[in-house]
Amino acid sequence: SRHRFWETQPVGQFKDARDGSLPEGPIEPPIPVSAVKQEPYNLPALYEWTTCDIDDDQTCAEVYNLLTNNYVEDDENMFRFNYSKEFLRWALRPPGYFKAWHIGVRVKATKKLVAFITGVPARIRVRDEVVRMAEVNFLCVHKKLRSKRLAPVMIKEVTRRVHLENIWQAAYTAGVVLPTPITTCRYWHRSLNPKKLIDVGFSRLGARMTMSRTIRLYKLPEATVTPGFRKMELRDVAAVTRLLRDYLSQFVVAPDFDENDVEHWLLPLENVVDSFVVESPETHEVTDFCSFYSLPSSILNNPNYSGLKAAYSYYNVAMRTPLLQLMNDALIVAKQKDYDVFNALDLMHNEVFLKELKFGPGDGQLHYYLYNYRLRSALQPSELGLVLL
Numbered sequence: 427s428r429h430r431f432w433e434t435q436p437v438g439q440f441k442d443a444r445d446g447s448l449p450e451g452p453i454e455p456p457i458p459v460s461a462v463k464q465e466p467y468n469l470p471a472l473y474e475w476t477t478c479d480i481d482d483d484q485t486c487a488e489v490y491n492l493l494t495n496n497y498v499e500d501d502e503n504m505f506r507f508n509y510s511k512e513f514l515r516w517a518l519r520p521p522g523y524f525k526a527w528h529i530g531v532r533v534k535a536t537k538k539l540v541a542f543i544t545g546v547p548a549r550i551r552v553r554d555e556v557v558r559m560a561e562v563n564f565l566c567v568h569k570k571l572r573s574k575r576l577a578p579v580m581i582k583e584v585t586r587r588v589h590l591e592n593i594w595q596a597a598y599t600a601g602v603v604l605p606t607p608i609t610t611c612r613y614w615h616r617s618l619n620p621k622k623l624i625d626v627g628f629s630r631l632g633a634r635m636t637m638s639r640t641i642r643l644y645k646l647p648e649a650t651v652t653p654g655f656r657k658m659e660l661r662d663v664a665a666v667t668r669l670l671r672d673y674l675s676q677f678v679v680a681p682d683f684d685e686n687d688v689e690h691w692l693l694p695l696e697n698v699v700d701s702f703v704v705e706s707p708e709t710h711e712v713t714d715f716c717s718f719y720s721l722p723s724s725i726l727n728n729p730n731y732s733g734l735k736a737a738y739s740y741y742n743v744a745m746r747t748p749l750l751q752l753m754n755d756a757l758i759v760a761k762q763k764d765y766d767v768f769n770a771l772d773l774m775h776n777e778v779f780l781k782e783l784k785f786g787p788g789d790g791q792l793h794y795y796l797y798n799y800r801l802r803s804a805l806q807p808s809e810l811g812l813v814l815l
């Protein structure tokens with residue numbers, strides 16, 4: 427059937443959706459690590475497993491090239507995610523990461539890298555339980571090897587390697603509906619360079635709108651407006667961790683960040699992640715925080731442009747500054763840094779600013795999933811506090 431693989435997995439099944447009697451929590455219990463399958467799953471004859479050492483320049487370039495040519499495209503196949511090498515190194519080496527979870531498939535005869543899947547460890551709180559999980563991402567099969575049923579065996583292999591570290595849950599997203607989303611987010615875009623977005627077909631000129639009227643509509647101030655708004659620095663890690671933990675505690679599912687995690691995931695890294703604090707000019711207290719990550723897209727066939735520079739809203743905490751003003755400052759900085767578009771999902775409190783700050787709805791949805799963990803019922807996006815890369 428449509429989900430012949432996922433119907434064999436410990437995930438919420440559509441047929442159980444109405445069964446409110448099933449308990450919330452792990453679907454299958456852990457087993458002793460010694461009882462986990464010790465050897466890798468079998469691949470089709472022509473292929474072999476490889477562990478991708480992302481620190482090695484050549485391997486990192488192979489992973490970069492595979493994703494650049496074969497990873498996720500938008501629904502109209504006009505754009506493809508173009509994660510940079512520095513971004514991949516950041517995304518795949520958080521505190522406590524396992525090299526063994528950076529899994530590739532090579533053609534035995536040529537050693538060509540033709541598929542990839544990754545996991546990174548994360549502590550995710552679900553209601554009042556902090557659960558050690560793997561965040562699974564970057565599942566990619568070369569365009570020429572699709573429908574060879576490689577994805578199921580890659581998912582089973584990353585699951586097996588995660589089990590070997592005594593971790594029994596995972597979190598992942600997909601643009602397609604699988605059994606069974608814990609929530610479904612809509613994505614929204616805020617134009618920063620409307621002329622380019624219309625030229626490349628990302629946006630369309632509004633009805634009764636001219637190009638100059640459109641450019642005026644999206645114009646932003648040259649400078650941020652919040653007093654004390656500045657780049658985050660290492661000395662802010664403790665304060666940002668406190669701010670973020672307090673803020674995320676209100677969501678049903680959210681990361682359980684400690685200072686080590688905040689230092690890795692939220693300290694600015696050029697062309698990878700930008701983060702800002704509001705330091706009160708009077709008290710020097712850190713009162714607010716906002717961040718976005720850099721995920722460009724290749725433009726698949728446009729005569730004038732090859733790349734789209736896109737910022738993706740990450741974690742934002744508005745305690746003293748109005749969220750609208752904080753996020754407008756984030757838009758202003760993204761425009762200063764020459765981003766073409768600022769993307770956001772409708773999770774956390776993002777609804778507050780999406781309409782007010784001239785975001786337009788995207789034409790797709792991003793579904794969130796938990797592996798081997800059942801929720802009694804699906805969440806509203808506003809109950810979700812987890813942003814995956």
Ligand SMILES: COc1cccc(CC(=N)NC(=O)c2cccnc2OC2CCNCC2)c1
Binds near residue numbers: 614721
């Ligand atoms: C503009 O270029 C694109 C290239 C490929 C796909 C899409 C549409 C799309 N699927 N967008 C998202 O999934 C998306 C939209 C807003 C915010 N985060 C998102 O995805 C993130 C999180 C999941 N992993 C990919 C990046 C757009």
